[in-house]
Amino acid sequence: MAERLPDKDSRTDEGLMLAYKDGDAAAFEVLYGRWRRPLFRYVAHQCGQNGASDELYQDIWLRVVNARLQYEASARFATWLFRIAHNRLVDHWRASNRVPVVDIVHHDDEDYDPFAALPGPEDERPERIVERKALAEQIVAAVQSLPDVQREAFLLSEEGDMSLEEIAALTGVGRETVKSRLRYALGKLRQELSRWR
Helix, strand or coil, X not given: CCCCCCCCCCCCHHHHHHHHHCCCHHHHHHHHHHHXXXXXXXXXXXXXXXXXXXXXXXXXXXXXXHCHHHCCCCCCXXXXXXXXXXXXXXXHHHHCCCCCCCCCCCCCCCCCCCCCCCCCCCCCCHHHHHHHXXXXXXXXXXXXXXXXXXXXXXXXXXXXXXXXXXXXXHHCCCHHHHHHHHHHHHHHHHHHHHHHC
């Protein structure tokens, strides 16, 4: 499940987006706070380029802002948000005449933590910090090594908190295909990470 920042607003994502549609700018701030990290990780892992991923990330949020008046709560907000992101990435790949790249992404924003969902250690001794950093790098490398379709399914499931049906609808494949992609992705990730141990 995607790591989302805690907030004091008890409204659902869909309720917040509808409030933003009606002019409540603070509702958008709460939504942005909840989804900024999962969305950035999704874009960065799919794009693999710092400059391009930053630009695409900002463009996706701009598209959310511009589409607010057309928003209908017919699906979960996360599904709607990640559909916008997916479509923007497809446009990016078409415009650059490329397929998704496989790179390890490093980000200079000190608030950005690609592994914020990992549990923290009980103690903060230097050797534990080094171990955690090495594990985080292994996880990034393992995710980046997945074939594009498996990586996308995995990231939509983990970062977008999307169901098999939602991923299937977004990517235009059957539910069983998504299930298979996720199974293979998880198997490869387990295999890669078991080597690290």
